Amino acid sequence: MALYTCSKCGKKVPWEYPVCPYCHTPRPTTQASTESKKPEANKKTNGGNMKTWKLVSGILCIVLSFFVLLQSCAAGLSNTLQDNGEVGGSAGVIVAIMLLAGGIVSIATRKGGKGGNIALIVMFGIAAFLGFTLAGSYGDLVIWSVWCLICAVLAIICLVKGSGGESDD
Numbered sequence: 001m002a003l004y005t006c007s008k009c010g011k012k013v014p015w016e017y018p019v020c021p022y023c024h025t026p027r028p029t030t031q032a033s034t035e036s037k038k039p040e041a042n043k044k045t046n047g048g049n050m051k052t053w054k055l056v057s058g059i060l061c062i063v064l065s066f067f068v069l070l071q072s073c074a075a076g077l078s079n080t081l082q083d084n085g086e087v088g089g090s091a092g093v094i095v096a097i098m099l100l101a102g103g104i105v106s107i108a109t110r111k112g113g114k115g116g117n118i119a120l121i122v123m124f125g126i127a128a129f130l131g132f133t134l135a136g137s138y139g140d141l142v143i144w145s146v147w148c149l150i151c152a153v154l155a156i157i158c159l160v161k162g163s164g165g166e167s168d169d
Contacts, residue, residue, distance in 0.1 A: 004028060050158045054110035057151050061103030068144050069096035075138045088138030091130050095144055098127035102151060117159040124152035 002015035008025040019026050069092075076089020102123040109116025131145025 058106030086136035091134035
């Protein structure tokens with residue numbers, strides 16, 4: 001049975017009914033006019049998914065930044081005491097700062113446009129690069145760098161899709 005969505009009340013109505021039985025609004029003249037509205041609904045859903053990603057990843061980044069900062073201070077102290085010339089602790093502090101900043105930007109711009117996504121790509125990209133290249137024996141920094149890389153890739157996807165939360169929810 002073919003259904004259409006009433007333009008006034010939003011309820012599903014069988015196509016055979018010439019008017020909506022709930023609010024008495026006349027049905028559209030053709031089925032094509034109701035089908036053309038489906039992609040817009042999908043766009044809103046996708047925009048909502050990206051907003052959710054930005055909120056969740058932003059919160060996770062802020063929480064992880066404190067954990068990474070604590071670990072990095074310990075690794076830096078260990079590197080200093082061993083006098084081994086590694087800079088994993090210092091790189092970890094920079095990654096922690098980028099995680100904190102990226103988390104704040106992610107939450108603040110979840111409803112915004114392209115600028116927030118570009119900022120996220122740059123911040124998480126720098127954090128991932130520094131983490132991978134300067135980790136040394138600080139193996140956990142590679143894990144945090146992978147998280148930064150995942151966030152950068154998702155920000156790229158959000159930018160390419162153009163749905164960085166720009167839908168009018």
